[in-house]
Amino acid sequence: AQSVTQLDSHVSVSEGTPVLLRCNYSSSYSPSLFWYVQHPNKGLQLLLKYTSAATLVKGINGFEAEFKKSETSFHLTKPSAHMSDAAEYFCVVSEKGYNKLIFGAGTRLAVHP
């Protein structure tokens, strides 16, 4: 069965410092993995997706994530946080042959001046 665990419900960083949002997944088969961002009162936007072509995935706005099968992790990182990065971030898993998208509980990122 698929599941997603986002290890931190809230993360707070200072502007210009690195961001790390942690995600672990459970999947019986080779999964598809996504990160979505939701800004306040906005819809969900895709940040990046894991396509099995490369373990390090680059997304929009300077974000990237690394797929580590041995650790069943797909952590989201950014070298330098910007105030506009403050939002809710969701890690999502979709299993091959099983099309339901399973969302993590979300991580709220706060960025301080």
Next chain:
Amino acid sequence: GAGVSQSPSNKVTEKGKDVELRCDPISGHTALYWYRQSLGQGLEFLIYFQGNSAPDKSGLPSDRFSAERTGGSVSTLTIQRTQQEDSAVYLCASRQDPGQGVRNTEAFFGQGTRLTVV
């Protein structure tokens, strides 16, 4: 249209009334999902449609909830006899056929319908 469209954007209804929420997916997308997001919570899966296959209704919280998708395009989520706990943002998403070879396609989300039951 260019994206997933949901209507209405906001709906206030009295407890016990029925409501219908509409979703227009991206043209050509065969997969359609409904999710529910309660205040400060993650996304709760409700139902999934894929082409002409029987929908996956495993996430519907009670028999007051139902959904249909006509002609493989527009979908309507109906909540009968609404309760206060039904208050949430209802999100619709569509996705290119996630069959073999395109399983990594992302879902595109609408802006949601904010339902308030008073």
